[in-house]
Amino acid sequence: MLSIKNLHASIDGKEILKGINLEVKAGEIHAIMGPNGSGKSTLSAVLAGREEYEVTEGEIIFNGKNLLELSPEDRAREGVFLAFQYPIEIPGVSNVNFLKTAINEIRAYKGLAPMEAKDFLARLKEKQKLVELDGKLANRSVNEGFSGGEKKRNEIFQMAMLEPKLAILDETDSGLDIDALRIVAGGVNKLKSKDNATIVITHYQRLLDYIVPDVVHVLYNGKIVKTGPKELALELEEKGYDFIKEEVNA
Amino acid sequence: MANEILSEQINKDYEYGFVTDIEAENAPKGLSEDIIRFISTKKNEPEWMLDYRLKAYRYWLTLEEPHWAHVSYPKPDFQNIIYYSVPKPKKQLGSLDEVDPELLKTFEKLGISIEEQKRLSGVESRIAVDFVMDSVSVKTTFKETLAEKGIIFCSFGEAVQEHPDLVKKYMSSVVPYTDNFYAALNSAVFTDGSFCYIPKGVRCPMELSTYFRINSAGTGQFERTLIIADEDAYVSYLEGCTAPMRDENQLHAAVVEIVAHKNAEVKYSTVQNWYPGDKEGKGGIFNFVTKRGVCLEDNSKISWTQVETGSAVTWKYPSVILKGDNSVGEFYSVAVTNNYQQADTGTKMFHLGKNTRSTIISKGISAGFSNNSYRGLVRIAKGATNARNFSQCDSLLMGDKCGAHTFPYIEIKDKSGIVEHEATTSKIGEDQLFYCKQRGIDNEKAIGLIVNGYCKEVLNKLPMEFAVEAQKLLAVSLEGSVG
Ligand SMILES: Nc1ncnc2c1ncn2[C@@H]1O[C@H](COP(=O)(O)OP(=O)(O)O)[C@@H](O)[C@H]1O
Ligand SMILES: [Mg+2]
Numbered sequence: 001m002l003s004i005k006n007l008h009a010s011i012d013g014k015e016i017l018k019g020i021n022l023e024v025k026a027g028e029i030h031a032i033m034g035p036n037g038s039g040k041s042t043l044s045a046v047l048a049g050r051e052e053y054e055v056t057e058g059e060i061i062f063n064g065k066n067l068l069e070l071s072p073e074d075r076a077r078e079g080v081f082l083a084f085q086y087p088i089e090i091p092g093v094s095n096v097n098f099l100k101t102a103i104n105e106i107r108a109y110k111g112l113a114p115m116e117a118k119d120f121l122a123r124l125k126e127k128q129k130l131v132e133l134d135g136k137l138a139n140r141s142v143n144e145g146f147s148g149g150e151k152k153r154n155e156i157f158q159m160a161m162l163e164p165k166l167a168i169l170d171e172t173d174s175g176l177d178i179d180a181l182r183i184v185a186g187g188v189n190k191l192k193s194k195d196n197a198t199i200v201i202t203h204y205q206r207l208l209d210y211i212v213p214d215v216v217h218v219l220y221n222g223k224i225v226k227t228g229p230k231e232l233a234l235e236l237e238e239k240g241y242d243f244i245k246e247e248v249n250a
Numbered sequence: 251m252a253n254e255i256l257s258e259q260i261n262k263d264y265e266y267g268f269v270t271d272i273e274a275e276n277a278p279k280g281l282s283e284d285i286i287r288f289i290s291t292k293k294n295e296p297e298w299m300l301d302y303r304l305k306a307y308r309y310w311l312t313l314e315e316p317h318w319a320h321v322s323y324p325k326p327d328f329q330n331i332i333y334y335s336v337p338k339p340k341k342q343l344g345s346l347d348e349v350d351p352e353l354l355k356t357f358e359k360l361g362i363s364i365e366e367q368k369r370l371s372g373v374e375s376r377i378a379v380d381f382v383m384d385s386v387s388v389k390t391t392f393k394e395t396l397a398e399k400g401i402i403f404c405s406f407g408e409a410v411q412e413h414p415d416l417v418k419k420y421m422s423s424v425v426p427y428t429d430n431f432y433a434a435l436n437s438a439v440f441t442d443g444s445f446c447y448i449p450k451g452v453r454c455p456m457e458l459s460t461y462f463r464i465n466s467a468g469t470g471q472f473e474r475t476l477i478i479a480d481e482d483a484y485v486s487y488l489e490g491c492t493a494p495m496r497d498e499n500q501l502h503a504a505v506v507e508i509v510a511h512k513n514a515e516v517k518y519s520t521v522q523n524w525y526p527g528d529k530e531g532k533g534g535i536f537n538f539v540t541k542r543g544v545c546l547e548d549n550s551k552i553s554w555t556q557v558e559t560g561s562a563v564t565w566k567y568p569s570v571i572l573k574g575d576n577s578v579g580e581f582y583s584v585a586v587t588n589n590y591q592q593a594d595t596g597t598k599m600f601h602l603g604k605n606t607r608s609t610i611i612s613k614g615i616s617a618g619f620s621n622n623s624y625r626g627l628v629r630i631a632k633g634a635t636n637a638r639n640f641s642q643c644d645s646l647l648m649g650d651k652c653g654a655h656t657f658p659y660i661e662i663k664d665k666s667g668i669v670e671h672e673a674t675t676s677k678i679g680e681d682q683l684f685y686c687k688q689r690g691i692d693n694e695k696a697i698g699l700i701v702n703g704y705c706k707e708v709l710n711k712l713p714m715e716f717a718v719e720a721q722k723l724l725a726v727s728l729e730g731s732v733g
Contacts, residue, residue, distance in 0.1 A: 048688050076690040088685040092703025101699060102689040109690070141703065162689065 001026045001197050002166055007058035009046045016042045018222035019058070024166070027194040031208055031233060032201045034219035035241045040201045041085055043219070044170045048082040049075050063165065076102075077109035079165030079196075083155035083172050090142040095154065096124065098142050099161050106162065127160035131187040148175040156187045167191075168199045173207035185210030205237035218244055276469070277334035283307065286438055289334050293407050293441070296414060306427035306437030313431045319594040320623040320655055323563045326501050326536060331470040333439045392456065402447040403458055406474050409445035416447055420478055424507035424542050424571070432503040432538040432565075436472045440505070443473035448483035448514075457713055459488040462504075470501040477507070479514035481547075486517040488716055499527075499562060501536045508543030510550035512574065516543065517553045519712050521720050524560035526727075531590025531619075534562025541568035545577030545603075553580040554597065555711040557720040559727040562591060567625065569598035572606035572637075579608040582708040584720070586727045587620030587652070596626035596657075601637035601667065610641040613705050616652035617728055623655040630667035637667045645675040646704055648697075648728065698725040 002024040009017040016039045024030050034040055046053050047060065049072035060067040067075060090098065104114040115123075128138055131153055143151050152172050159167050169188070173181055188198060188211050200211055208216075208230065216233045218226040220241070225248050226232065236244070277288055286307055290300040315325060396403050402413060409417050427437035444460040462473060479485055489506075502524060508516050518541075527534025537560075543552035554568035570579030581597035599608035608628065616622040622645065630637045645654035660669050678700060686696035701724050702709065709717050 048684075050684060071692075072684065072687040073690055073692045076688050082688050084685065084688075088679070088681050090682055090685070090700060090703055092706035093699050098686075098689070098699070101695065102686075102691055105692070105695065106690040158689065 001063055003059075003061045005059050005061075007043075007046070007060065008056045009042060009053045010056055011042070011053050015056070016053075016222055017046065020219075020222075020224055022217065022224065024197050024199065026165075026197055027192075028214045029188075029192065029198045029200060029211060031211075031213035031216045031230075032199060032219050032224075033203065033205075033216060033233065033236055035245075036203070038219045039222045040219055041170055042222075044082055044085075044168045044199075044201060047075075047168060048072060048080060073105070074109070076162075076164075077106045081159050081162055081164030081167045083152075083159055083167065083169040085170040085172075085174070085201075087143050087146075087151040087155055089144045089146075091144050093142050095138050095140060095142050095157075099124075099158060102158075102162060123161060127157060130160055130190055131157045132183050133157045149177065149180045152176055153180060153184060156184050160187060160191055163191075163196075165196050166199070167196070168201065170201045171203060172200075173202055173204065181207065182210060205233045208233045220244055220248055276332050279332050280329045281307075281331070281333060281439065285333055289439060289441060292334065293410070295410060298418065299410055302422070302427070303438050306434050307439075309428060310431070310434035310438055313434060316431050319565050319625070320621065320657075321563050321565060321592040321594050323499070323536060323592070326499070328435075331501060333470060333472070334441055335469040396454070396456075399452050399455065400449040401452060401454055402445065404445055406440070406443040406445045406476065409476070413445070413447070416478065417445070417476070420507065420509055421474075421476055422507075424509060424544050425505050425540050429540060433505055433540040436474065436503050436505045436540070439470075440472045440474045443475045443504070445475075446477045446485065446487065448479045448485045450480045451482045452480075453483070454485040457486050457488055459490065461490045462502075470503065472502075473504050475504070475506040477516055477518070478509045479511060479516050479550075481512045481514060483511070483514045484516075486713060487519070488713065489518070489520045490523070490716075490719075499534060499536050500525075501538070502561075503538045504540070506539070506541040506568075508552055510543065510545050510547075510552050510577075512547035513549045514547075515551040515553075517555070518543070518568070519716055520554075520556040520558075521712075521716055521723065522556065522558045522560050522564075523723055525562075526560050526591050527562040527589070529589050531562070534591070535560065537561035537564045537566065539566040541566065542571065542598075543569070543579075544571040545574050545579065545606075547574040547577075548603070549576045550574050551578040551580075553578075553582070553711070555580075555582040555708065556584070556595075557705075557708070557712070557716075557723065558583070558585040558593060558595060559723045561593070564591075564593040564595055566595045567597055569600070570608065571600045571602065572608065572634075573602045574606075575603040576605045576607075577603055578606070581608075581610045581612070581626075582711045583612045584615070584705045584708045584724070585613070585622055585624075586615045586724060587617070587622045588727055589618040589620060591618075591620045593621070594623040594625055596624045598627040599629070599639060601628075601630040601634040601639070604633075604635045604637075606634060606637045608637075608639045610639070610643070611707050612641075612643045613708055614643070614645045614654055615648065615701060615704070615724075615728070616645070616654050617648035619651050621653045621655070623657060625657040625659075627659040627661070628669055629661040630664050630669070632663040634664050635666045637664065639667075639669045641669070641671045643671075643673045644704070645673075646701070647675065647677045694725070697728055701725070701728060 004020050004022040007017055007020040032040055055068055100120060133153055143154060172184055213230050216228055216230055217224045277285055286303050290303060425433050427434050446458055448454050477487055510516050524535035524537055545552055552570045558564055572579050579599050585593045585595050587593050597610055610626055612624045614622040614624055624643045628639045643656050647654055654675055656673050658671055682700055683696050702721055709720055712720055
C-alpha cells in the first residue's frame with residue numbers, strides 16, 4: 001500500500017529526514033517510535049503534503065500512485081488521513097458541516113454524487129458511538145474550545161467518518177487519560193480491516209498495550225534505525241531510548 | 251448547502267457587471283439650482299419639496315468634502331455627474347407586460363423575480379421588491395397585498411405625491427440635510443428611493459426589499475429610503491445593490507432614515523455589492539452613505555445587518571439613536587475588501603433613554619492590497635441610566651499587503667453606563683488551510699468555509715435568502731486571495 005524509499009526532506013535548508021525506508025501493507029498496523037525531535041511529525045507532514053517541507057530525494061508510492069506529485073487535498077481524497085498531533089481550531093464551522101464538506105469533496109473526486117442526508121446522519125450516529133463522542137461535540141465548531149483530549153478524540157472521530165485507507169496517528173495518545181486512551185485505541189481497532197493500514201506514531205509504549213502493532217520502527221535523527229516485532233516496544237520502554245542512541249552512535 | 255453554493259460560485263468574477271441597453275432620459279451633466287429645479291419639475295413635486303432641496307443645496311455649497319475617514323480617492327468632480335437618469339419610456343407600469351423587456355432581462359440576470367406568482371409558489375417567505383434603477387423606482391411588487399394591511403410600500407417619489415403628510419413629518423427628522431456633506435448633497439438631488447410605513451400593531455407579513463442598480467454611464471445614484479414603524483409594528487427590510495463594470499468611478503450617496511415608535515421593531519439588512527473596481531483598482535463605486543435610525547419611543551428596536559463586499563471606497567456608519575427607554579440598537583457587519591478596495595465603516599450608538607442596550611458585532615476581512623477600517627462611536631448621555639453596550643470588532647487578514655484598522659470611540663457621560671469592547675486581529679492561518687486540505691477540501695472551498703465560519707454570527711442575522719446570497723458573495727469576493 002505504502003512504499004517509502006530513501007526519503008530525504010528538509011525545512012529552511014535544514015535536513016530533517018535523512019533517508020527513510022518504509023513498507024506498509026494493507027491490513028497492517030505499524031508503530032513508529034522515537035525520542036522527541038527525531039522527525040516523526042516531519043514524516044507525517046511530508047506524507048500529508050505540507051508545502052513547507054522540501055523533499056530533496058527519494059519517493060513515496062501509495063497504491064501505485066506517486067504521492068509526491070499529488071496536492072495535499074488529492075492525497076486525502078486518495079485515502080491518506082493524518083490525525084494531527086496538534087489539531088487546529090476552525091471557529092464558526094461546525095464539525096458536522098466540516099465533515100459533510102470533506103466527505104462530499106472526496107466523493108466528488110471519485111465521481112460520486114454527494115452523500116444523501118440520511119446516509120450521512122446514519123454514519124454520523126454510528127461513528128459517534130464508536131468513538132464515544134458526545135453528540136454535542138459533533139455540532140460544535142471544529143475543535144474550538146475543546147479540551148486536549150476532546151481534540152484527539154475528535155481526530156479519531158473524523159478518521160472514522162472519512163474511512164481512509166491509510167491513517168497516520170501522530171501522538172494521538174499524548175494528553176489522553178487512561179479512559180480516553182482506551183476509547184481512542186478501541187476506535188482504531190474497530191476500524192481495522194484487511195483493506196486499510198495504520199501508522200501509529202508514539203512516544204510511549206503505553207498506547208501499544210491497546211493497539212497491537214504488527215511492526216515497530218524506531219526513528220532516530222531522521223532515520224529508521226531499528227525495526228522489529230511488537231516486543232521491540234517493550235524493550236524500548238524498559239531500556240529507554242539511550243540504548244538505541246548508543247547502538248547508532250557506536 | 252452553503253458549500254455547494256460556494257463551489258458553484260468560485261472562480262466567478264463580478265457577475266453583475268453587465269450593462270442593460272435601455273434608453274434613458276438624462277438631465278444635463280452638472281449641478282446647479284436649475285438642475286435641482288429640473289429634477290423637481292420632472293418629478294412633479296410640491297413646492298415644499300423644492301424648497302427643501304434648494305435649502306440643502308445652498309447649505310452643501312458651504313461645505314468641504316470630509317477627509318477624516320481612513321480612505322483616499324480622487325475627489326469626485328461634482329460637475330461631471332448626471333444627477334437624473336430615467337429609463338425610458340417612463341409611464342405608469344400597471345402590469346408586467348408593460349415593463350421594458352430589456353428591463354425584465356436585467357431582473358433575470360440579477361436573479362430577482364418580479365413575477366409575484368413565482369415567488370408565491372416557490373419560496374417559503376415572500377419578498378416584496380422595489381426596484382430602483384439609476385434614479386427612479388421602476389417597479390414595486392406586492393403593493394396590493396400589503397395595502398390590505400395598511401402597509402405603504404412604494405417609491406419615494408410616489409410617497410411624495412400620495413402621502414405628503416407622512417413624508418413631510420418624517421423626512422429629514424433622523425438625518426437632517428445639515429448632517430454631513432453627502433447627506434446635504436443627497437437632500438438636494440435625490441431622485442427616488444423607497445418609502446415604507448407600517449401602521450400601528452401590524453407585523454409586516456413579508457420581507458420588504460429594495461434593489462438598487464446603477465446602469466447608465468456617468469450617473470450618480472442618490473436615493474433616499476424612509477421607513478416608519480408605528481406603535482407595535484414590525485418590519486424586516488432588505489436592500490441589495492449592484493452596478494455594471496465601468497472604468498470610471500461612479501458616485502452613490504444615499505440617505506436611509508428609520509423611525510421606530512413605541513414597541514416597534516425594524517430589521518434592516520443590506521447586501522452591498524456595488525462594482526468594486528478591477529484587480530488594479532480601476533473603476534468602481536464610491537459608496538458614501540448616511541444611514542440612521544431612531545428608536546423614538548420606549549421598548550423599540552432597530553437592527554442593522556450589513557454584508558459589504560462591493561464598492562471601490564465605502565464610507566458608511568449605520569447608526570441608532572436610542573431615545574426611548576429600554577430601546578435596543580444592534581449593528582452586525584461583515585465588511586470584505588480585496589484588491590485595492592477601501593472601506594471605512596462602523597456604527598454609532600447614541601444612548602439617550604434609560605436602560606437602553608446596544609450590541610455591535612463587526613467582522614472585517616481584508617485581502618490583496620486593501621484597507622479595511624472599523625470606526626465606531628458609543629455615546630452614553632447624561633441621564634441615560636443603566637445603558638449597556640457590548641462591542642466586538644474582529645479583523646481577519648489574508649496575506650500581508652492589506653491593512654485592518656480599528657477606531658473605537660467611547661463617550662460615557664452617565665456613571666451607571668457599562669461599555670464592553672473586545673477586539674481581535676487574526677490571520678487566516680496556513681495551519682487552518684492545511685487542516686482542511688488534509689481532509690480533502692481544496693483551497694478555495696477551505697477559504698469559503700473558514701471565512702463563513704468567521705462571519706457566522708452576522709450571517710445568522712440575515713433572512714434566509716439573503717444569507718445564502720451573502721455566503722456566495724463572500725467566496726466570490728475573496729477568490730484567489732490566498733494561496
Ligand atoms: N519549521 C521548522 N523549522 C526548523 N526546524 C524544524 C521545523 N519543524 C521541525 N523542525 C525540527 O525538525 C526536527 C524534527 O521535528 P519533529 O518532526 O517535530 O520531531 P518529532 O515529531 O519526532 O518530535 C526537530 O529538530 C525540530 O526542531
Ligand atoms: Mg511530533
